Amino acid sequence: MAKRELPKHIYRQKNGLYFQRRGWPSLKLANEFGTPEFWMEYADILAGKEMPKRVTSRNFAALVADYRKSPRYRRLKPRTALDYDKYLEFFLSIMSDANPANMKRKDVIRLRDTNAEKIYFANYSLRVLRVLMEHCVDLGWRETNPAKGVQEFKTEKAEREPWPYELLEVYRSTCALGTRERLVMELCVGTGQRIGDVLEMRWSDIQEGGFVVKQNKTSKELWVPILPELQAALNAASRHSVFILTNERGTNRWSYRGASQAVRKVREAIGALKYDIHSWRYNAACELVEAGCGDDLVASVTGQSPAMVQHYTKKVRQKIRAIQAQQKRTEQKRNV
Template sequence: MAKRELPKHIYRQRNGLYFQRRGWPSQKLVTEFGTPEFWKEYSDILSGNEAPKRVTSRNFSSLISQYRKSPRYKNLKPRTALDYDKYLDFFEKIMGTANPSNMKRKDAIRLRDANAQKPYFANYSVRVLRILMEHCVDLGWRETNPVKGVPELKIQKTEREPWPLELLLAYRVVCAHGTRERLVMELCLGTGQRIGDVLEMRWSDIQDGAVFVRQNKTDKELWVPILPELQATLDAASRHSIFILTNERGTNRWSYRGASAAVRKVRDQIGALAYDIHSWRYNAACELVEAGCSDDLVAAVTGQSPAMVLHYTKKVRQRIRAQQAQQKRTERSNN
């Protein structure tokens, strides 16, 4: 395709067609040339409906601003977007005026290694930077993504464990009915849901003796019957907001940071720092297996995939099977 066949300001590059005009940011077109969709996209760019505002310089501040306006960012789950924001703000603070076109692979590695004492932060920063630089490529600011293929730091992962029964009892002793700390625990444990979904629960989600859940991460819809212990906690809770778990003023839902900090205080008090909020989801899955539930019954409550059900319950399964195996040995010996 010759340039003369393309409309004004449209140029072909190795990875597609780009809108390029002096004083405007380069922008990759996503539609096929010559189609009605292409001409609409081209018209929207020229009219300003599609393209970001003109920029006078290419720097990380501008790149981050444009990324946040893109479908790539807007289609993120709310919790994921919040996580990304922390790293985008970090990038803007340390290199906002730098030109992303000049970034090299060694720069990404240097950034990773500078935060090696915080491996989770270091690795997550590499992931977000990789996505941001891919958007830089899509804008036509550079040809390749220098962060692609940069390895993450190896982390010695600790297997998460469900809360031991004695610590659950200690938690209930310290946190009486009517407290938010007790309510968040019973909701997580009783429904088997992620903390993010629990914090989004509303009183109107309680239907026919169950909690209706639309999982934020998977979009699955679940109807989870309420256990007696959870019902007793719900009966003792105040209902001055549409959300079941609210902030201190009762004006909005309880934030993840607030809930995590409050639960951590209790964990510290009872000696349960090795077990966190997410471990309650492990408790729910393990209790279902111990009750004799099949994997599909466990998933009906937790909404997990078969692989995740196995992952969450592998240790309790081993104990159950070992008990069954040893019982068979005993029965054989007696015979």
């Protein structure tokens, strides 16, 4: 049977007749062409009785759904994906049915400015929208990314610093050996790893007197020897789970939120709110520089790039160099 003999939007496939129309879902017909039942079914479809809802495939709901199935989303680290999901749900709550092809640069700016009082939220939502609209371009739904080039709000970001030695000792005296608060600090300072990697550490990761670490963020594999302070904390720790840091019931690893809240309570108690968990990674890098280690030795422990080693240790490095410079200056005066 030739296609021209079939009515509009009806196509014959190997397994039967299908109604196919742009913007409508594809539907297989139950009756054979030419029968009274066929014409009644066809009329019902056109009248919307067989398919009461038309499909608008190119909306933000479809875009978000497709993005979540894409390699771009699946490559995200679990914690980053959770962060992205918050903003994707926000977009769905305000423009689920809108066509992303119609979004203009002024709409992106308006969305950013609407959240101007919540600068972090405004900036992060802009980053996620930029990624989402790039995916929209990749799908061929539009030619350009309207979020690309839109500036984030500028913020006065405080420079993170390592915990002062005296304050670190106060923390140790406040949190006795055997507590999770003490153990998480010794693990972070002793291994120089990110909190996410520290929370994933298992007892089986201890091999030949060091920790075998595969960093989540960089996928770098390291072996980091255990310092005496960390060994003392490990000796005092309970071993009723495969994870070194566990939740209160000891059934699973300690969550980031749980660890962050527990450490914050200690920081509040000892007046250390200026210094957070991530600052302990700065402590590790700075202690290595103060011990005379070059960038390659620091990186062998922390797994950082040369640029990040320089960034983490720039203040202590300047202090060390300034001391050396002033000593040379004093020596020169004595010689004269």
